[in-house]
Amino acid sequence: MPTNAPAAAHALKDVAASDSTLRRFLHGLPGVDAVGLEARAASLGTRSIKTTAKAYAIDLAISMVDLTTLEGADTPGKVRALGAKAVRPDPTDRTTPSTAAVCVYPDMVATAKEAVAGSSVKVASVATAFPAGRAALSVKLADVRDAVAAGADEIDMVIDRGAFLAGNYMKVYDEITAVKEACGTTARLKVIFETGELSTYDNIRRASWLGMLAGADFIKTSTGKVAVNATPANTLLMLEAVRDFRAQTGIQVGVKPAGGIRTSKDAIKFLVLVNETAGEDWLDNHWFRFGASSLLNDLLMQRQKLATGRYSGPDYVTVD
Numbered sequence: 001m002p003t004n005a006p007a008a009a010h011a012l013k014d015v016a017a018s019d020s021t022l023r024r025f026l027h028g029l030p031g032v033d034a035v036g037l038e039a040r041a042a043s044l045g046t047r048s049i050k051t052t053a054k055a056y057a058i059d060l061a062i063s064m065v066d067l068t069t070l071e072g073a074d075t076p077g078k079v080r081a082l083g084a085k086a087v088r089p090d091p092t093d094r095t096t097p098s099t100a101a102v103c104v105y106p107d108m109v110a111t112a113k114e115a116v117a118g119s120s121v122k123v124a125s126v127a128t129a130f131p132a133g134r135a136a137l138s139v140k141l142a143d144v145r146d147a148v149a150a151g152a153d154e155i156d157m158v159i160d161r162g163a164f165l166a167g168n169y170m171k172v173y174d175e176i177t178a179v180k181e182a183c184g185t186t187a188r189l190k191v192i193f194e195t196g197e198l199s200t201y202d203n204i205r206r207a208s209w210l211g212m213l214a215g216a217d218f219i220k221t222s223t224g225k226v227a228v229n230a231t232p233a234n235t236l237l238m239l240e241a242v243r244d245f246r247a248q249t250g251i252q253v254g255v256k257p258a259g260g261i262r263t264s265k266d267a268i269k270f271l272v273l274v275n276e277t278a279g280e281d282w283l284d285n286h287w288f289r290f291g292a293s294s295l296l297n298d299l300l301m302q303r304q305k306l307a308t309g310r311y312s313g314p315d316y317v318t319v320d
Contacts, residue, residue, distance in 0.1 A: 019170040032201035041232035045269040061267040068103040083115025100285040109150035124154035131223035133158035144182040176214035190218035196228030208241035218254035229259025239277040258291025264302040
C-alpha cells in the first residue's frame with residue numbers, strides 16, 4: 001500500500017525550491033470547469049445502491065468517522081462518553097465496527113486517549129489555533145507539540161487562509177512543513193483548507209496540491225465552523241488531486257470531508273465519489289474519513305433498520 005513520505009523525498013520536491021517556482025507550479029495547474037465539476041458530482045450522487053452493498057457501505061462509513069466534539073463546553077465526562085461510543089458505537093450489537101477516531105481539542109487528548117485505550121480507535125486533535133489559525137507560528141507549533149505529547153495519533157491543522165488568499169504560498173508551505181516536523185514520527189497530519197473561505201474551485205485545487213507538496217498525510221475540506229463546509233463538488237475536486245498526485249509521485253494522501261454530512265444517504269454518496277474518482281485504494285479509513293458528530297447516529301439507525309426491518313428512531317442511539 002502506498003504511504004506518505006517527507007516532502008523532500010517526492011518527485012516534485014523542486015517545485016517548492018523558491019516562492020517563484022511554487023507560484024508558477026500552482027498557477028500552472030489546469031483551471032477547474034466549475035459547471036462540469038458540479039454536474040459530475042451531482043451525477044455520481046444519483047447512483048443506486050442495492051441492499052447488500054448498502055449494508056457494506058454503512059459499515060464502511062461507520063469505520064471512517066472521526067467522531068468529533070469541538071466545543072468550548074466540552075468536559076472530561078463528555079469526551080469519555082464520546083470515546084466509549086467510538087469504541088462500541090452500538091452496545092447491543094458487537095458486530096458494529098468502531099469509528100476511526102475521536103477528534104478533540106489538545107487539552108482533552110489525554111482524556112480521549114484513556115477512553116479508547118486498547119482499541120483501534122485513534123485520537124485526533126485540532127491544533128494551530130483552530131479554527132481561525134490566527135496565531136504566531138511558535139504558538140501553533142506549541143499547540144501541536146502539546147497534543148502529540150499528550151498522545152495524539154493525528155493532528156488536524158488549519159492553514160493561514162489570509163496568507164493563501166494573498167498569494168503568500170511559501171508561508172503556507174513553510175507552516176505546513178513545520179507542523180509536519182512537530183508531529184514527529186508518531187502523528188499523521190491532516191491539513192484543513194476551510195474550502196468555504198477559499199472562494200473558487202481553482203483555489204481549492206491549488207490548496208490541495210500545496211498541502212500535499214508540503215507533506216500532508218490527509219487533506220481536509222473544512223473546520224465545520226463556517227457556513228459552507230464539505231460539499232460533493234469540493235470533495236470530488238480534492239479526490240482528483242490526491243489521485244493525480246499519487247500518479248506523479250507514488251505517494252498516497254488521504255481525504256477528509258468535514259462539516260454538513262449528517263445522513264447515511266449523504267455518506268454513501270461520498271463513498272461513491274471516492275470509488276469512482278480516486279478508486280478502491282481510498283476505500284479504507286487509513287485514507288478516507290468523515291469529520292462528523294451527528295452522522296454516526298443516522299448510520300446506526302439505518303444499520304439497525306437493514307438488520308431488523310424496523311426503524312427505531314433517535315431514541316435508539318445516544319445523544320452526543
